[in-house]
Amino acid sequence: MAEYGEWNRKGATLSDVTAKKEYGVDRDFIVEGIRAGKLEYREGAIWGSPYLRLLRSQLEQYIAEELGADRLSSGKTQTELRKIKKEMADLKKRLDELQARRTELESQTREYWTDSVPTPGRLDDGH
Numbered sequence: 001m002a003e004y005g006e007w008n009r010k011g012a013t014l015s016d017v018t019a020k021k022e023y024g025v026d027r028d029f030i031v032e033g034i035r036a037g038k039l040e041y042r043e044g045a046i047w048g049s050p051y052l053r054l055l056r057s058q059l060e061q062y063i064a065e066e067l068g069a070d071r072l073s074s075g076k077t078q079t080e081l082r083k084i085k086k087e088m089a090d091l092k093k094r095l096d097e098l099q100a101r102r103t104e105l106e107s108q109t110r111e112y113w114t115d116s117v118p119t120p121g122r123l124d125d126g127h
Contacts (some may be wrong), residue, residue, distance in 0.1 A: 006055060007042070014059070015044070016052040023063055023075040030054065033062045 006012050016027050030052060033039035039062055042053040064072045 006057070012056055013053050014056050016054065019054060019059055022079045023059070023072070025059075025063060025067075027052070029066075030059070033059075033066075038062045038065075 014022070016030050019025055019030060020027070030039065030041075034041055034052075039054055039058050044051050044053050060072055063075070
C-alpha cells in the first residue's frame, strides 16, 4: 500500500477536515474508502478533537476512481486558486503598509531638510 516513509514526508498526509476543504469530500466518503481497503489511515486528536490522517496520494486516487478525474482536478484547481487569492490579498496588505511607511519617512525627511539646512544668503559664518 503506502511506500516506505510516505507517512513522514511533508505534504504527503492530510486530515479528513483538510480533505473536505481541498477536495470537497466528507468524512463518510473517506470512511467508505477505509472500509473498502482503498485508504490507509491513522487516528489523531488535536485539542481533544479526533481526526483521521490520510495519505494524499491514496485519497486522490480514490477520488478519481469513485468520483472521476474531473472532480479531482476541479478540487485541486479551486484549492490552488484560493491559495493564490489569499497570497495576493496578503501582498496587497503588505504593499499598503510599506507605502504608508514610505510616505511617513519621506515627510520626516522633508521636515528635516527644511528645518535644518540653511537657506542661501542666510549663512551664519559667526560674524
